[in-house]
Amino acid sequence: MAVISDHWPDIDVTLVDIDKEKIDAWNDRNLSNLPIYEPGLQEVVARNRDKNLFFSTNIKKGIKEADMIFISVNTPTKVSGLGAGYASDLKWVESSARLVAKYSEGYTIIVEKSTVPVKTAELIKEILTECQKDFDSINKNFSVLSSPEFLAEGTAIKDLENPDRVLIGGEDDKSINELKKIYKKWIPEEKILLTNIWSSELSKLIANAFLAQRVSSINSITALCEVTGAEIDEVVRSIGSDKRIGQKFLSPSPGFGGSCFKKDILNLVYLCRFYGLDKVADYWEQVMNINNWQKDRISTLIVHSFFGTLTNKKIVILGFAFKSNTNDIRESPAITIARNLIANGAHIVVNDPKVSKKQIEKELLLKEFEKDIISGGKWNFECDIFSGSKDADAILIITEWEEYTKLNWQKITKLMRKPTWIFDSRKIIPKEKLKKLNINFWQIGTSEN
Numbered sequence: 001m002a003v004i005s006d007h008w009p010d011i012d013v014t015l016v017d018i019d020k021e022k023i024d025a026w027n028d029r030n031l032s033n034l035p036i037y038e039p040g041l042q043e044v045v046a047r048n049r050d051k052n053l054f055f056s057t058n059i060k061k062g063i064k065e066a067d068m069i070f071i072s073v074n075t076p077t078k079v080s081g082l083g084a085g086y087a088s089d090l091k092w093v094e095s096s097a098r099l100v101a102k103y104s105e106g107y108t109i110i111v112e113k114s115t116v117p118v119k120t121a122e123l124i125k126e127i128l129t130e131c132q133k134d135f136d137s138i139n140k141n142f143s144v145l146s147s148p149e150f151l152a153e154g155t156a157i158k159d160l161e162n163p164d165r166v167l168i169g170g171e172d173d174k175s176i177n178e179l180k181k182i183y184k185k186w187i188p189e190e191k192i193l194l195t196n197i198w199s200s201e202l203s204k205l206i207a208n209a210f211l212a213q214r215v216s217s218i219n220s221i222t223a224l225c226e227v228t229g230a231e232i233d234e235v236v237r238s239i240g241s242d243k244r245i246g247q248k249f250l251s252p253s254p255g256f257g258g259s260c261f262k263k264d265i266l267n268l269v270y271l272c273r274f275y276g277l278d279k280v281a282d283y284w285e286q287v288m289n290i291n292n293w294q295k296d297r298i299s300t301l302i303v304h305s306f307f308g309t310l311t312n313k314k315i316v317i318l319g320f321a322f323k324s325n326t327n328d329i330r331e332s333p334a335i336t337i338a339r340n341l342i343a344n345g346a347h348i349v350v351n352d353p354k355v356s357k358k359q360i361e362k363e364l365l366l367k368e369f370e371k372d373i374i375s376g377g378k379w380n381f382e383c384d385i386f387s388g389s390k391d392a393d394a395i396l397i398i399t400e401w402e403e404y405t406k407l408n409w410q411k412i413t414k415l416m417r418k419p420t421w422i423f424d425s426r427k428i429i430p431k432e433k434l435k436k437l438n439i440n441f442w443q444i445g446t447s448e449n
């Protein structure tokens with residue numbers, strides 16, 4: 001939305017949210033307090049905020065004054081009831097549709113931006129049509145479009161400025177053209193794809209499933225490289241040079257994370273089962289299974305490296321974000337791995353350049369320095385990698401932040417206890433550097449461990 005405001009000075013863009021704390025942070029004078037860290041975002045907000053870009057909790061006013069409404073609310077996996085653990089919970093989409101039905105005036109275009117299961121637009125339309133009858137004193141007309149968001153966190157502004165494509169799914173030419181006009185200001189027309197509404201909704205799920213599948217595919221091969229003598233970098237280079245495969249999304253990792261891949265694959269699996277396509281569901285579920293397996297195998301090999309117990313072991317985790325250039329830790333592999341290590345009695349010291357202590361506390365369900373009642377394991381946050389590494393037994397790299405590629409390993413490992421272990425789950429440290437230091441070193445996708 002901020003990017004739209006940047007390209008359209010004469011359109012007022014108002015972001016409304018029920019979360020006051022979030023809106024206050026979006027309005028914070030100090031731009032480093034914005035709730036999301038994203039390269040280039042502060043600059044876009046600074047250019048437009050309070051000119052034609054507004055952040056507010058006044059949902060009624062926002063809806064009433066809008067000609068076009070983008071529903072961009074959360075659509076997490078259901079935790080209870082029918083489809084729990086797989087289906088998307090659409091209660092926030094539904095409540096947004098009800099608010100739009102209640103407060104909108106005149107002709108309003110509703111754009112589904114959230115990632116939703118196929119045929120959610122039908123639910124929105126039904127709510128709008130039914131509610132329309134209750135509020136017939138005011139003239140209300142709606143048109144529903146689907147325009148899913150394909151940006152990737154960490155490169156969101158770049159992706160929005162120069163997308164591979166944008167999708168508009170719908171049937172109503174008038175509203176399609178209105179939305180197309182907005183995108184056309186900076187996106188070439190040939191990149192604006194028009195589809196029917198269900199293709200648009202499904203395409204977003206499938207795009208994420210294909211991307212996650214690449215991550216799981218290469219991660220499955222990291223383990224094979226480790227036991228055969230092949231090098232994952234060399235395999236990646238060799239297969240990625242094939243134009244049909246391409247280089248992107250082939251980096252070895254402790255697994256994919258973020259708010260989208262897991263929930264979208266689970267949602268796809270649910271949809272397939274709903275339509276009786278069990279084999280197709282099983283196929284896509286494997287992408288999730290490999291992702292879980294990769295996180296577990298990394299935690300397990302760390303425990304094995306210390307002969308089965310991590311009690312009284314201090315392990316530094318470098319990076320808690322699910323990838324670099326974001327402060328998002330939702331579904332980060334760091335959560336599962338840290339939990340596993342704490343369950344084995346470890347004292348975890350976390351460092352991350354953009355993630356806060358509060359975020360980690362929320363995900364680990366354990367306060368900083370609080371002992372796990374069963375294992376006695378605990379965690380704390382440390383801004384300074386050198387202090388954090390003092391007397392540590394191991395360092396585990398989870399996020400590929402650029403600053404971790406430039407660390408002085410000689411200085412760091414001197415501060416650590418013996419036997420010293422470094423675990424590199426992103427393959428970002430030049431192995432030759434560590435070889436000279438006389439320490440134990442494990443690196444993903446290499447057999448020289």
Ligand SMILES: NC(=O)c1ccc[n+]([C@@H]2O[C@H](COP(=O)([O-])OP(=O)(O)OC[C@H]3O[C@@H](n4cnc5c(N)ncnc54)[C@H](O)[C@@H]3O)[C@@H](O)[C@H]2O)c1
Nearest residue numbers: 016017018019072073074075092095096114115149153259
């Ligand atoms: N995060 C991404 O990179 C990304 C990329 C593409 C698509 N998506 C999709 O976009 C959607 C949102 O993702 P997110 O990561 O921004 O989620 P989020 O949970 O960070 O934000 C959703 C916001 O919606 C607000 N909200 C919920 N109900 C509301 C209501 N009735 N009225 C006003 N505000 C309400 C919540 O308070 C919350 O702040 C999801 O469907 C997601 O799959 C996300």
